[in-house]
Amino acid sequence: MAPSPSRDPRAGRLENDPFDRVHRVRVEQPRQVSAPDLSQVLQSLWGMAQTQPVHHHKGRLWHFSDEEKKHLMLATGAFTLALGFVMANGVTGLLQMGLISWLVTVLIMMPLMLIAIGPAFVLHEIGHKLVAKHYGCWAEFRADPQGLKFGVALAFILGFLFMAPGAVMVAGRVQRRQNGHIAAAGPLVNLGLFLIGIPLGAALLVAVGTTNAPMLSSDGISLPAMVYFGITYWLAANLILGLFNMLPFGPLDGVKVKDWSEPAFWALIAAFAIPGVLWLGQVIDIMGWVVTLSELV
DSSP states (O other), X not given: OOOOTTSOGGGGXXXXXXXXXXXXXXXXXXXXXXXXXXXXXXXXXXXXXXOOOOOOOOSOSSOOOHHHHHHHHHHHHHHHHHHHHHHTTHHHHHHHHOHHHHHHHHHHHXXXXXXXXHHHHHHHXXXXXXXXXXXXXXXXXXXXXXXXXXXXXXXXXXXXXXXXXXXXXXEEEXXXXXXXXXXXXXXXXXXXXXXXXXXXXXXXHHHHOOOOSOSEETTEEOHHHHHHHHHHHHHHHHHHHHHHHXXXXXXXXXXXXXXXXXXXXXXXXXXXXXXXXHHHTTSSOHHHHHHHHHHHO
């Protein structure tokens, strides 16, 4: 049957709102890549517009619209607050420490965790964005307000972090290989941050030294202990986030990478799982490597 004369079948490529279509990424292969429709979620966003005209990317890769900056700031702020609650052990910590000590712990841990774990989340999403724009797609981060509210509430009540801060929305035509590259970019950023964290952590320990003192005590805050703590969480967060996103389920990156290349999928899984499992099982001591490297400098 011929297409209806009332609508050009190519018009879907030029829609102004990328969130009113389930298939935001058009793949020039027999199989299409779909993503959940976030329009209902975005309608509840706190004073933020959920729409923006979509244009074929021709400008600078490193460009963030004002709307995207708001979403990034919201997601990063909520993520940092939730991490502060987790490190203070949520309501349980509040009952054990008292309000003042609990608030001091939250306020001290928030900036530390932002530095230690924030890049694992933010740069992961930016990795997706840059590769998508490299292939000529419109790509911007959008926060998930319901996911943020749930994550902050869970961290406060249970002292446990499970949060879906948001995702990079992509609109454009790509091949399956290119879509796999876009998906793999985020976990690859985490792998790079993990590897960089070892020599970077060693350099920081050279600068501040090491200590067996607790990070927070009646004597005050121990800077060497805080640095050691931050390095540990930097390395662990990038392994965990990279591995989690490579799981081949739902909207996670692993689904698209596996659809593009089985060898690439299993290679990335192994890159995160092997050091993570060996470290968790105390077969290797990655922080021991960092300390040893700092002593050799």
